[in-house]
Amino acid sequence: MSALAEKLYTIRYKVDEQSHLVIKDQETCLHCRTKECQDFCPAEVYHWDEKDKMTNVAFENCIECGTCRIGCPAHNIEWVYPKGGHGITYKFG
Ligand code: SF4
Ligand code: SF4
Numbered sequence: 832m833s834a835l836a837e838k839l840y841t842i843r844y845k846v847d848e849q850s851h852l853v854i855k856d857q858e859t860c861l862h863c864r865t866k867e868c869q870d871f872c873p874a875e876v877y878h879w880d881e882k883d884k885m886t887n888v889a890f891e892n893c894i895e896c897g898t899c900r901i902g903c904p905a906h907n908i909e910w911v912y913p914k915g916g917h918g919i920t921y922k923f924g
Contacts, residue, residue, distance in 0.1 A: 835873065839874070839894070841921050841922045842894055842919050842920070842921060842922070843919065843920045843921070843922055844891065844918075844919055845916065845917050845918065845919075845920075846891045846917065847913050847914050847917035847918075849914075850888060850890040851890060851893070851910070851911050851912065851913045851914070851917075851918075852876065852888050852890045852893060852899070852908060852909070852910055853888075853908070853909040854885075854886050854888060854907060854908060854909075855907050855908070855909055856907055857884075857885045857886065859905050859907045860879070860885065860886040860907065861884055861885075863904070863905060863907075865904065866879050866886075867902065867903075867904070868886065868899060868902065868903055868908065871898050871899070871902040872898065872899060872902075873894065873896060873898070874892040874893055874894045874896075875889070875892065876888060876889050876890060876892050876893050876899075877889075877899075893913075893918075893919075894919055895912065895913070895918055895919055897910070
């Protein structure tokens, strides 16, 4: 198991039904040439769908690192912590 996979294994998820991550404007993503959200997110939450021309958001996988608050060059991602009682916790030991 890779070091990243080992770290991800220590996380427990309690997924909310509503996403805490929102793409503000899909049109902006359409014209974004770099689409670096696909690279900077360690949990592979963002995926550009070439067929539907939109950024898909697998918010269930988010590990709340906060990178996408500053990582999108167009500031096109709205990020808040999941509602109380939802989100991730870490297993130790
Ligand atoms: S980096 Fe930002 S603007 Fe570009 S595709 Fe991702 S969310 Fe959209
Ligand atoms: S907070 Fe971190 S893990 Fe969650 S979507 Fe943003 S970059 Fe990915």
